[in-house]
Amino acid sequence: MTARSWHTPFYRQYLKSPEWKLFRTEAFRIRGRRCEACGTGWRKRGWFTRKRWLTVHHVNYERLGSELMCDVRVLCNRDHANAHQADQSGRFRDLEAATDHVIKRGRAGKGLGE
Numbered sequence: 001m002t003a004r005s006w007h008t009p010f011y012r013q014y015l016k017s018p019e020w021k022l023f024r025t026e027a028f029r030i031r032g033r034r035c036e037a038c039g040t041g042w043r044k045r046g047w048f049t050r051k052r053w054l055t056v057h058h059v060n061y062e063r064l065g066s067e068l069m070c071d072v073r074v075l076c077n078r079d080h081a082n083a084h085q086a087d088q089s090g091r092f093r094d095l096e097a098a099t100d101h102v103i104k105r106g107r108a109g110k111g112l113g114e
């Protein structure tokens with residue numbers, strides 16, 4: 001599985017597994033229930049706002065099924081899409097570099113706590 005093969009059938013299947021759901025809950029607990037880029041969080045208005053919700057995003061897929069906390073970032077759906085877009089632009093070394101760029105840009109822009 002390469003770093004860019006997201007949305008493969010296997011990956012989609014995995015996202016429905018109890019193992020992933022468990023890890024996802026753990027990721028929110030440890031990394032925080034808010035977007036690491038823009039700060040959108042669950043606490044404001046429940047689990048998500050009408051247009052934003054939180055996702056646990058992989059910065060690499062090397063350990064799919066036995067991820068470490070450093071393999072994922074908590075992002076809102078907008079910044080999640082931005083991270084994959086940045087990755088696909090080819091301007092970054094890998095998905096992790098693209099993601100960290102989006103997070104840095106998000107933090108520098110609006111700051112946390114939107």
Ligand SMILES: [Zn+2]
Pocket residue numbers: 035036037038039040075076077078079080106
């Ligand atoms: Zn965000």
Ligand SMILES: [Zn+2]
Pocket residue numbers: 006056057058080084
């Ligand atoms: Zn992702």
